Amino acid sequence: MGVDISGGLGRDFSTIAIRDGNKVIFLEEYQLNAPDLEDKIIELYNEFGCEYCCVERDGVGKPIYDHLEDRGVINVVSINSGGGAGIEEPLSYEEEAKTKELKELYYRKRDELWFSLRNLLNPYINTMPILLPKHYKLKKHLMCATWKKGNTGKIQVLPKDEMRKKIKESPDLADAVIFAFADIGEAGLMA
Numbered sequence: 001m002g003v004d005i006s007g008g009l010g011r012d013f014s015t016i017a018i019r020d021g022n023k024v025i026f027l028e029e030y031q032l033n034a035p036d037l038e039d040k041i042i043e044l045y046n047e048f049g050c051e052y053c054c055v056e057r058d059g060v061g062k063p064i065y066d067h068l069e070d071r072g073v074i075n076v077v078s079i080n081s082g083g084g085a086g087i088e089e090p091l092s093y094e095e096e097a098k099t100k101e102l103k104e105l106y107y108r109k110r111d112e113l114w115f116s117l118r119n120l121l122n123p124y125i126n127t128m129p130i131l132l133p134k135h136y137k138l139k140k141h142l143m144c145a146t147w148k149k150g151n152t153g154k155i156q157v158l159p160k161d162e163m164r165k166k167i168k169e170s171p172d173l174a175d176a177v178i179f180a181f182a183d184i185g186e187a188g189l190m191a
Helices: 034-048 059-071 093-105 109-121 136-143 160-167 172-180
Strands: 002-004 014-020 023-030 053-056 076-079 147-149 155-157
Touching (some): 002 059, 002 172, 014 172, 023 034, 023 172, 034 053, 034 059, 053 172, 059 076, 109 147, 109 155, 109 172, 136 160, 136 172
Parallel strands (some): 002 053, 053 076
Antiparallel strands (some): 147 155
16 A cells, blocks of 8 residues: 655645555545544555555655554555665665665655656566556656656656646655555565
């Protein structure tokens, strides 16, 4: 499960995406207050038998992430989009090496996640590319993302504020889908 938290009622949408393997099986937007959104997350988590729920920990998502973690009724995983690329706290030499490699490729975690989804959608890179629902708004959100290499050669995806200007709304659906696939990285689907 991936959850993108909105900036409050009337501003954007909180969005929940649920995947089963390589297929997004649920994608909905909500305008709920924090307690009702937490209850909806827990309800859907249990209904779909999710293993974990990826929630953006920085910014407006932090209070909901913290509260879900404190409640301890679901396995919640933090996503720090504004942080550095790679594994936040590497536990092995292999994880440290992978994190170093990712930090050389991307400015931030957000750039890594968006680019990873791009690669997961590519049938030339993955023998089993991910499957998304036919959803006009999701397509619009995904297609607004462009990227460039900065002066240091690191990949930078179009900032969220620029995406908002470009499509006249926040790419909440895309963010939720990206969070739902955040654990599988560039290499492909987990077994």
